[in-house]
Each structure stands twice: as structure tokens, then as C-alpha cells.
Amino acid sequence: xxxxxxxxxxxxxxxxxxxxxxxxxxxxxxxRGATVDxxxxxxxxxxPNLLYYFPSKEAIHNEVLSQLLDTWLDPLRxxxxxxxxxEEILAYVQRKLEMSRxxxxxSRLFANEIVQGAPRIHDVLSTDLxxxxxxxxxxxxxxxxxxxxxxxxxxxxIFSIWSLTxxxxxxxxxxxxxxxxxxxxxxxxxxxxxxxxxxxxxx
Amino acid sequence: xxxxxxxxxxxxxxxxxxxxxxxxxxxxxxxRGATVDxxxxxxxxxxPNLLYYFPSKEAIHNEVLSQLLDTWLDPLRxxxxxxxxxEEILAYVQRKLEMSRxxxxxSRLFANEIVQGAPRIHDVLSTDLxxxxxxxxxxxxxxxxxxxxxxxxxxxxIFSIWSLTxxxxxxxxxxxxxxxxxxxxxxxxxxxxxxxxxxxxxx
DNA sequence: GTATGATTTGACCAAACGGTCAAACACACG
DNA sequence: CGTGTGTTTGACCGTTTGGTCAAATCATAC
Numbered sequence: 001x002x003x004x005x006x007x008x009x010x011x012x013x014x015x016x017x018x019x020x021x022x023x024x025x026x027x028x029x030x031x032r033g034a035t036v037d038x039x040x041x042x043x044x045x046x047x048p049n050l051l052y053y054f055p056s057k058e059a060i061h062n063e064v065l066s067q068l069l070d071t072w073l074d075p076l077r078x079x080x081x082x083x084x085x086x087e088e089i090l091a092y093v094q095r096k097l098e099m100s101r102x103x104x105x106x107s108r109l110f111a112n113e114i115v116q117g118a119p120r121i122h123d124v125l126s127t128d129l130x131x132x133x134x135x136x137x138x139x140x141x142x143x144x145x146x147x148x149x150x151x152x153x154x155x156x157x158i159f160s161i162w163s164l165t166x167x168x169x170x171x172x173x174x175x176x177x178x179x180x181x182x183x184x185x186x187x188x189x190x191x192x193x194x195x196x197x198x199x200x201x202x203x
Numbered sequence: 204x205x206x207x208x209x210x211x212x213x214x215x216x217x218x219x220x221x222x223x224x225x226x227x228x229x230x231x232x233x234x235r236g237a238t239v240d241x242x243x244x245x246x247x248x249x250x251p252n253l254l255y256y257f258p259s260k261e262a263i264h265n266e267v268l269s270q271l272l273d274t275w276l277d278p279l280r281x282x283x284x285x286x287x288x289x290e291e292i293l294a295y296v297q298r299k300l301e302m303s304r305x306x307x308x309x310s311r312l313f314a315n316e317i318v319q320g321a322p323r324i325h326d327v328l329s330t331d332l333x334x335x336x337x338x339x340x341x342x343x344x345x346x347x348x349x350x351x352x353x354x355x356x357x358x359x360x361i362f363s364i365w366s367l368t369x370x371x372x373x374x375x376x377x378x379x380x381x382x383x384x385x386x387x388x389x390x391x392x393x394x395x396x397x398x399x400x401x402x403x404x405x406x
Numbered sequence: 407g408t409a410t411g412a413t414t415t416g417a418c419c420a421a422a423c424g425g426t427c428a429a430a431c432a433c434a435c436g
Numbered sequence: 437c438g439t440g441t442g443t444t445t446g447a448c449c450g451t452t453t454g455g456t457c458a459a460a461t462c463a464t465a466c
Contacts, residue, residue, distance in 0.1 A: 029319060030319060032236035114373070114376055115311050122376065125376070125380035126380040152394075153394050155381065159370060163367050170318050177321075178358065180333070188359060195402050198402050
């Protein structure tokens with residue numbers, strides 16, 4: 001490990017390469033399935049060299065995961081209580097869908113972690129995530145109570161948005177196997193819009 | 204390995220215990236994350252004893268996975284072209300939801316496999332699964348074209364059902380972290396029914 | 407009870423894995 | 437150029453893992 005100075009160009013480049021490679025490997029194999037050697041190879045480094053930049057496999061995983069968590073909830077944070085209810089929710093759906101299309105590795109990393117019981121991020125889920133969801137649920141409930149959108153169970157509404165949008169990244173192999181040549185994201189935005197417009201348009 | 208005779212009572216009991224334990228461990232840790240020792244311990248056997256009944260870790264995984272695939276698509280197979288369109292689809296949704304509630308381990312095993320690229324079941328997906336989906340998509344498209352349900356992209360309709368229902372099993376930790384004490388499945392059937400009724404009821 | 411096959415296990419092996427370390431190498435700066 | 441710091445690596449270590457095997461134990465039919 002280098003001393004406590006400003007990172008050199010080499011450090012910046014290599015740390016970035018390692019984190020990108022780790023995202024590749026962890027999202028495709030899970031934490032236990034990934035090997036340090038694999039990550040090093042993908043990053044174009046030797047294993048000891050990689051361990052010169054990060055103290056352990058777990059440290060790399062933590063770093064990748066916390067970088068992910070930082071941005072993962074941005075689309076929901078942006079849901080504006082002052083905006084038009086239906087349009088706000090539709091915009092949130094589209095933002096989430098874009099993230100699945102543009103950052104599928106991040107989505108799969110998250111999925112891997114959750115499916116296997118979220119051992120490393122359970123705390124964040126039941127504190128930060130829960131608080132954010134509670135906040136936005138209150139907004140949606142207010143809209144619903146005011147009759148500005150159809151009555152809906154707000155928690156399940158949010159779960160449905162998560163599951164529908166992330167499905168195209170997390171289960172991409174399955175979607176592609178079923179669709180064949182067709183682009184999975186071709187008709188998806190329109191489908192989502194129709195679905196939530198019909199669900200939420202008041203009477 | 205015993206000779207090629209009818210399985211004894213001990214064989215039946217132990218093979219069943221192993222497969223159940225394997226479902227536990229594989230669904231919670233993924234293939235590479237699971238160890239033979241773990242499975243053996245959960246099954247109440249020693250590792251060499253377990254390997255007396257199955258030749259390898261991969262053989263156990265294959266067996267568990269193929270038993271799963273056998274029944275996983277039954278709810279979709281049961282979609283009856285002769286039934287009432289909306290009620291048929293709603294019934295399919297409820298069957299899938301029940302499977303998520305009653306067989307979450309199976310759902311998570313499947314999710315683990317797909318998220319990590321489905322290396323072992325890719326063939327089944329692009330043959331059997333695809334054929335079944337194509338068949339049912341045709342049914343839904345016919346209903347849609349006949350105006351018996353609202354116009355809808357049939358593939359994405361099916362994907363939406365998969366993702367929504369399986370979400371409650373695959374992402375159970377997250378759902379519970381957000382909902383707290385509340386039973387994840389309490390309001391879910393009603394939410395699903397409302398959603399698909401609104402989406403599919405012809406104008 | 408005893409013979410035969412089924413079942414179980416402790417001891418063991420080779421490979422893979424996460425991680426360490428001293429030595430070699432590269433590079434910037436005077 | 438040389439020297440001090442940052443960087444890279446081959447060799448190595450202890451542990452975990454999947455799997456083997458011979459020997460011991462158990463169940464059952466005669």
C-alpha cells in the first residue's frame with residue numbers, strides 16, 4: 001500500500017480497472033463464486049498486484065457495493081411530491097428502466113446480494129432504504145387519498161416497479177432466450193407506461 | 204453406490220434428505236457458494252456418505268434443478284385457451300403467487316441460476332421454455348386481437364407476471380426489510396388482481 | 407446366527423483459493 | 437545520473453474444497 005498521499009495516475013487507473021473488473025465478476029458469479037485471480041485477470045493485473053491496491057477480496061466487494069448503493073436509489077429520491085402524481089410515477093418507472101438497460105451489471109450485483117439473503121447490506125436495507133421508501137410511500141398515499149391517482153397499496157406499487165424494471169437486467173438471459181432476436185427493451189417502455197397509466201389513472 | 208436394484212427404504216430417505224438439503228443450501232448460496240459439507244450437514248450425513256448417494260456436487264445440483272424445472276412451468280401450462288381470458292390470466296397470476304409463497308427456495312434457486320447467466324439450463328430456456336411461452340403468447344394474442352382483453356404486448360405481459368410474483372420470494376429479504384412486521388403476502392393477491400384487471404379489461 | 411450386500415466413516419489426496427513477502431522493477435526528481 | 441518512492445511479481449503458505457478409499461458397521465434374508 002502506498003503512503004497517505006494524493007493518488008498517483010497509476011493508482012487511479014488501476015483502482016478503477018479493479019473496481020470495474022470486480023463489478024464484472026461479482027455480478028456474474030456472486031461473491032463466493034468470484035475468485036481474486038479472475039478479477040485480477042479481467043483487470044489486467046496479477047493477483048499480488050491487485051492485492052497491493054485492496055487488502056482483501058471482501059474489501060473490493062464492499063467498495064463496489066457501497067459505490068452501487070450510493071446511486072442505486074437516486075431515481076426514487078428524485079420522485080417529486082410537488083409534481084404531477086401520475087407523471088412523477090411514470091417518470092420514476094422510466095428512470096428505473098433506463099438503469100436496468102444501461103447498468104445491468106449493477107442490477108445483477110444487487111440481485112445476487114439480495115437473493116442470497118443480503119448478508120452484507122441487511123442493515124442498509126432496514127434503515128436507509130426503509131426510511132426512503134416510507135417517505136415516498138407517504139407521498140404516494142397522499143396522492144391516492146386525495147384522489148389524484150387511483151387507490152393503490154403504495155408499498156406494493158413500489159415493489160412492482162422494482163421487480164418489473166430490474167427483471168430485464170437480472171433475468172436478461174431468460175428474456176433473451178424467450179424473445180430470440182428481438183430487442184428486450186424495444187417495447188418495454190411503452191408496456192410499462194400503459195400498465196401504470198391504467199393502474200393509476202383515477203377511475 | 205449400491206447395485207442396480209429397487210431402492211431400499213434407507214436409499215429413498217437419504218436421497219430425499221440430500222435433495223431437500225441441497226435445495227436449502229443451493230438456493231441460499233448459489234452453486235459455487237454451496238459446499239458439499241454444508242449440504243451433508245443439513246441432510247444429517249457425513250460428506251463421504253453423501254457422496255455415496257450422488258457422484259458429485261454437480262450431480263446433486265443437476266438433480267435438484269431438473270426436479271424444479273419439471274414443475275416450475277406447470278402454472279403456465281395450465282393456462283386454458285378455452286377459458287375466460289381475463290379469469291384465466293388472473294388465475295395464472297394467483298397460481299404463480301402461491302408458488303412464490305409456498306416454494307420460495309425453488310424460486311431463489313431458479314433466480315440464482317438465471318442471474319448468473321443460466322450456464323446449466325440455457326438450453327432448456329431456449330427450447331422448452333421458449334416453445335411453451337410462444338404457445339401461450341399465441342393464445343393471449345388471439346384473445347387480445349378478438350377484443351376479449353385489452354391490447355397488450357403478450358411477451359411483456361408474461362414477463363411482468365413472472366417478475367411481479369417471483370419478486371416476493373427472490374427479494375424476500377428486501378421486502379421484509381421495507382415492510383417490517385407486515386406480512387409480505389397479505390395485500391399482494393389483491394394488488395395483483397387489481398393491477399391485471401385494470402391492465403387487461405377491454406376498454 | 408451367520409453370510410451377504412448395503413451403509414457409514416476416518417483418513418487421506420490433489421487442486422483451488424485467499425493472502426503474504428521479499429526481491430525486482432519502474433519512475434519521478436534533484 | 438542516482439536515489440528514494442511507488443509498483444509489480446514469482447514463490448510460497450495455510451486453509452478450504454471436492455472427491456477417494458479401505459476398513460468398519462449395519463441391516464436383512466436365510
